[in-house]
Every structure is written in C-alpha cells, then in structure tokens.
Amino acid sequence: MDVLRLSEDHHEWLKELCTHVENDFVQLVEDVAGSLLDANYKTNINMEASPTLKRGTAALGALLVEASKRDSAPDAVALYLQAIDIPEKHCADIVESYRKRKMELRRTGSSVGFSFPQIVDVNWRLDYAVTSKNMSRTAEPGYKVYFETMSKEHGLDSISFAASVEDLHEIVWKLREAVKSVEKHAGGS
Template sequence: MVKLKDDEKLSDVHEKRALFGLTSFLLECAKQNVTLDEIRAVLEESNFSPKRIQHFLDVYHQHKDSIRRNLARISSFEKAQIVDVNWRLDYNIKNSQSDKVNQLSYLVDLHTLHPGESEIKIVSMACSLEQLQDLVGKLKDAVRCVEKQVSS
C-alpha cells in the first residue's frame, strides 16, 4: 500500500479512505477530461505539498489516455446525446402478404451527437402506437429520475 503520510497518527483505515478518495478523484478527472491546471488548483486548495502535486500530475498525465480508454470500455460516460427528434405517421393499407392491413406505424428519427464528434448521426425506428407510448413513458421516467438526482 502507498504510504500517504510518514506520520503514524494516520491509521490504516484513514489511509485507505484517503487513498480511495484520491483514486476516485483521479478517475473522475480522467472521466471529465480535466486539465492539469485545474487539478493543480484543486490539490493546492486541499493543501497538498508542491512535490506531491507534481508527482500526482505526472502520474495523471502519463496514464490519462489509458484510464479514459478503460473507463469508456466499462462505463457509459461517453454515450450519444439525443439532440433532435423527427417523426411521422404512416398508414399501411396493404402489404405484399395481405391485401388489407390498415395499420398505423410511427417512424421516429433520433438525431444523436457522440462526444468528440461534430457529425450528427440518425437512429431510425418504426413502432406501433403502444410501443411509442411505452417509449415516451420511459423517457418521462428517466427525466423524473434525473431531476430527482439533481435536486438532492
């Protein structure tokens, strides 16, 4: 285990908590693609010694790309963002198997933007009224969940 402090006053439990906090900070910095200057400011505010700050920054800079690749592989922080939606209603009178279908279907185009890209991609889907209502209900639930997290 890495010794955080030469002083014996820091118990093993406190040392483990400090190491966990520092590791969490490192991962969050990589996730958010934080600059070295921003990290330096936070560590200076937290009364880290200049020597330790420089060591932390060196390690962060050396391993940042690798950490980000691994985080992208195991997490969902770089998912596409829906930026627009287009839809239309189609009414199918007949198809190749049947002379009379009389079925409504909604064609939905989700315009998505992936982090780090400038090109908008389109995800298309066709669904029935029930499927569309289910999708809208789930989106509303997701919005409520996010609003609850933001407010707490």
C-alpha cells in the same frame, strides 16, 4: 481551485517510494507521468520487483492526476509534498515533472471517460399501410423515428427505428416515468 488531498495510505506510499528509490528518481517520475499520458509508453519500471515500488508509483500517479484535475499550481503541489514530509530533492523532482506535464495531464484527463451521445434533433414520419402481401386491407399506422446524436467519440450520427402506435405510447410512458424519477431524486437532495 480545490485543495489537493490524498489518503494517508498514499502519503505513506510516497514516503516509502522516496526512501526505496534514491537513484533514477527523476526517471521514475518521468516514467509515471509518461505512462499516464500514453498507454503505449515504454517504461523501465518493474512493478513485480517490489510491492513498495508498485504502491509508490500508484501513489505518485494519483498525486499527478489529482493535482492536474484540480488545476493545482506547481507551488501548491510543492507545499503539499512538503507538508507530508517528502524530502526536498524528491519534492523538486515531482514538481518539475508536474510543471512540464500539467497541461498535457489536464487535456488527457478531460478526454478520458464515457458519455452517452446527446440527442440534438428528432424527426419522425407516419407511414400508413393500406394493404400488404398477406392481407387485402390492413390499415395500420406505423412510425419511423430518426434521432440525430452528437458524441465525443463519433461526432454527429443518426439512429432510426420503426414503431407502432402502441410502441410509441410505451416509449412516451417510460420517458415520463424516467422524468418523474429524476425530478424526485433531484428534489430530494
């Protein structure tokens, strides 16, 4: 578990939010947490009403996301909030909301993002064209390549393409170039 850290700006924005919103603070915290979990969550927060409210809710969202990403214990979040001088009542409200929503926030955070499909299998077939409509004799080899891929978004999928011998040589050359580049950067760090 990593130490929870936010920027000094976030600290100031959280403090401003606590002094700006006295009534309905619990509802505000619930609305911020709910909007992090569901893009269609209906909130009563009017961001246009106040720049302080806008900055404060952004800081509160950052706190909840960072705490869940780092798998921070609710008690650690409480200590962190106390260390940056958040009032005790507001601290308790934030920690209670975090305690209730921590696992949901972690699940949502782990499903966010983009990743390229992983190649899980490769098959190929050599087709040798002896004749064609336009020419009596062509004698050209051609390859059909099939990739089986796995992705979080689409599960198992297939990608296929046809290539000439020259095309395959170019693909192999570019892949070797990519491997060399990765090895160079990995070895240099």
